Amino acid sequence: MTQESNGAGQKNVKTESSRAAVESAAAAGAPTPRDDRFFTPPVISLIAMSFMLGMSEFIVVGILPDIAEGLNVSLTTVGGLVSLFAFVYAPATPIGASISSRFERFRTMIFLAVVFLIGNVMCAFAVGYGMLVAARIVIALISGTTVAVSMTFAPDVASARNRTKFVAWVFSGFSIASVFGVPIGTSIANAFGWRWAFHIINLLTVLLIIVMCFVLPKNHYGPKSRFLAQFFIFTEKRIWGGILAVVFGAAATYVFYTYLTPILEQQIGIAPRFIAVALSCYGVACLASNLYSGKLGDNGRGVEPLVRVRFIYVVQAAFMVVLPFAVMNAVTGCLVLLALGLFMYLQNTPSQVLYMDVAAKTHPGSMNLASSFNSMAFNIGIALGSAVGGLVTDHIGMRWLGPFGAVFALLAYLTVVWLRADMKRRQSKA
Numbered sequence: 108m109t110q111e112s113n114g115a116g117q118k119n120v121k122t123e124s125s126r127a128a129v130e131s132a133a134a135a136g137a138p139t140p141r142d143d144r145f146f147t148p149p150v151i152s153l154i155a156m157s158f159m160l161g162m163s164e165f166i167v168v169g170i171l172p173d174i175a176e177g178l179n180v181s182l183t184t185v186g187g188l189v190s191l192f193a194f195v196y197a198p199a200t201p202i203g204a205s206i207s208s209r210f211e212r213f214r215t216m217i218f219l220a221v222v223f224l225i226g227n228v229m230c231a232f233a234v235g236y237g238m239l240v241a242a243r244i245v246i247a248l249i250s251g252t253t254v255a256v257s258m259t260f261a262p263d264v265a266s267a268r269n270r271t272k273f274v275a276w277v278f279s280g281f282s283i284a285s286v287f288g289v290p291i292g293t294s295i296a297n298a299f300g301w302r303w304a305f306h307i308i309n310l311l312t313v314l315l316i317i318v319m320c321f322v323l324p325k326n327h328y329g330p331k332s333r334f335l336a337q338f339f340i341f342t343e344k345r346i347w348g349g350i351l352a353v354v355f356g357a358a359a360t361y362v363f364y365t366y367l368t369p370i371l372e373q374q375i376g377i378a379p380r381f382i383a384v385a386l387s388c389y390g391v392a393c394l395a396s397n398l399y400s401g402k403l404g405d406n407g408r409g410v411e412p413l414v415r416v417r418f419i420y421v422v423q424a425a426f427m428v429v430l431p432f433a434v435m436n437a438v439t440g441c442l443v444l445l446a447l448g449l450f451m452y453l454q455n456t457p458s459q460v461l462y463m464d465v466a467a468k469t470h471p472g473s474m475n476l477a478s479s480f481n482s483m484a485f486n487i488g489i490a491l492g493s494a495v496g497g498l499v500t501d502h503i504g505m506r507w508l509g510p511f512g513a514v515f516a517l518l519a520y521l522t523v524v525w526l527r528a529d530m531k532r533r534q535s536k537a
Contacts, residue, residue, distance in 0.1 A: 145272060148322040149264040153257045155315050156220065157280025159308065160250050162288035163227055164192060165281070166304055167243075169293035169386055171368055173301040178236045182369065183497055189365045190497070191240065192247045193490030197483050200251025204479035205337045207256055213325040217316065219253045224312045231305035251486065255479035258459075263324045271456060275401025278455045278481075282397040286390030290383040293368075297379070340466055340473040345410055348526040349461040350484040352413060355519035356454045357488025358495070359423060360447065362512035363430065365493040366505055367444075374434040374506060375441065385441070392448030397455060404456030409464045412457035414527040420520035423450040427516060430509030454519075455481060491515075 167174065167188050175185045207215045222245065229242030257277050265273040292304035340346055363370065371377045371385050406412045426446050434440035459481045466477035492515065499511050 145265065145269050147264060148318075149260065149324065150273065150276070152315065152319045152322050153260055153264070154276050154280045154283075156216075156257060156319070157254065157277050158284050158288060159280075159312055159315060160223070160253060161281030161284030162292065163223070163230075163246055163305075163308055164250065165284055166288070166292045166308070167192075168365065168367055169290065169383075170296040170301045170304055171366075173296045174239070177301055178233075178239065180236050183501060184236070186365055186493065186497055186500075188240070188243055189361070189493045190490050192243050193486040193488075193493065195244050195247035196251050196486035197490060199248045200255065200479045200483040200486070201338075201476055203249065203252030204255040204475045205334055207252055208337070208475035209334075211326065212256060212259060213323050216253070216256050216323060217319065219249045219256065220312065220316050220319065222249045223253065224309060224316070227305050227308045227312065231302050231309060233302075251479055251482040254482045255475060258478040259475060260324065271404045271460065272401050274459050275398060275404065275456045278400070278452065278459075279394060279397040282390065282394035282452060284390075286387055286394050290387040290390065293386060294383045297383070337470070337473040337476045340470040340477060343465055343469055344529065345465050345526065346462060346477075346480065348522055348529065349410070349413060349458045349465075350480055352519050352522045352526070353454055353458050353481060353484035354488040354491065355515045355522060356420065356423075357485045358492035359420075359427065359488075359512040359515035359519065360451050361489045361492030362496040362499070362515065363427070363447075363508040364451075365489075365496045366500060366508065370434065370444075370505060370508075375437050377437070388441075389444060389448045392445045393451050396449050396452040400453050400456040403453060404460045406457075408460065410461050410526050410530050412460050413454065413523060414530060416453055416457055417520055417523040417527065419450060419453050420516045420523070423447065424513040424516035424520070426450070427509040427513035430512075431506045434506065455485075458484070488515075 167185070171182060171185050174180075174188075175182045178185075226242050226245035226249075229245065230239060233239040233242060254277065258274065261270050261273045292307065295307060296304045367389065368382060368386070371382055372379060377385050403416055404412050406415050426443055430440075430443055430447075433443040459478075462477040462480045463474070466473050470477075492512065495511055496508055499505075499508050
């Protein structure tokens with residue numbers, strides 16, 4: 108009895124000590140101890156935010172012909188919205204991420220979500236192409252910053268062993284949008300008109316903002332640094348290598364992905380009523396790509412994870428070269444597109460590991476800015492790839508988009524080869 112009483116007393120002391128530690132950490136504004144669960148309400152809400160951002164960004168690809176017909180403009184003109192979005196997104200992301208580091212994180216997140224809602228309301232009620240352009244600019248201005256701020260929640264909502272998994276799942280929100288959001292939005296647009304796709308986004312965004320107000324950690328300020336001082340991280344060559352690899356990798360995909368719906372309809376010959384199903388299948392491949400990217404991000408630290416995936420770009424280029432011939436048959440065309448979907452996001456987590464690890468060692472005050480680099484680089488690639496895709500479609504023909512994407516994939520491979528050589532050089536000096 109005495110031993111049991113002592114054991115119970117020790118257990119109570121440990122419980123009280125643990126509770127005191129939690130209360131002390133909370134009072135200091137530090138992250139509180141937590142178990143190793145991953146899909147907690149805060150994590151789910153941040154993944155859902157990425158889902159909404161992805162659905163809003165990619166929905167244009169699914170309803171390209173509907174918008175063109177509804178606003179009485181050409182298909183290429185509406186396709187320009189993809190390039191425009193990315194051109195605005197890319198420079199706005201690092202600037203917004205740097206500014207956001209000076210404000211309380213929760214309030215910043217809610218503010219960005221409200222601006223996102225306003226932009227999508229403008230899309231839903233656009234009376235002409237000019238208003239739709241303005242709406243897409245509003246959304247593009249805050250989308251990358253929203254992803255960057257989401258990444259800064261990682262230490263407070265995920266355990267140390269789940270940090271890479273958290274990064275992968277936040278990026279996967281965009282893939283989930285491709286799997287479910289874009290096809291559903293396309294079906295809604297076909298049934299009720301393209302504006303209703305944005306009405307659905309608006310309704311879900313309102314619900315998400317309410318949820319985030321209850322579940323996200325509050326009263327957190329990250330490490331502060333002078334605005335201009337944060338940009339000294341661009342003097343680091345490894346950062347530029349990672350950025351260029353993502354730019355070229357994204358451009359390789361978006362040469363053809365911008366025109367995915369017309370390719371499926373006009374080149375492969377899929378009936379319009381099955382387009383939503385085809386987009387959903389492609390989205391499943393993209394989701395698998397993003398989730399597997401999380402595993403690739405665990406293969407070392409710094410530049411090592413990205414260096415390990417360098418041959419992926421070569422295989423991606425090979426599939427793009429055969430795409431013009433594969434689409435001559437519906438089955439082979441669909442299989443090659445699915446394979447390309449599997450390659451689409453494999454670089455995401457390895458590149459994010461590169462940015463964050465290099466920033467932590469060389470420019471700790473630039474962590475917010477570094478967390479934005481993947482989104483920034485990917486959207487520069489989107490702008491570059493979709494612009495080239497538009498030129499190829501207008502002057503050569505949609506069928507030949509693949510080989511031009513292959514050129515960008517090979518440039519990404521050469522960039523990572525340079526990163527590998529730089530890594531070996533640093534290791535030999537050390």
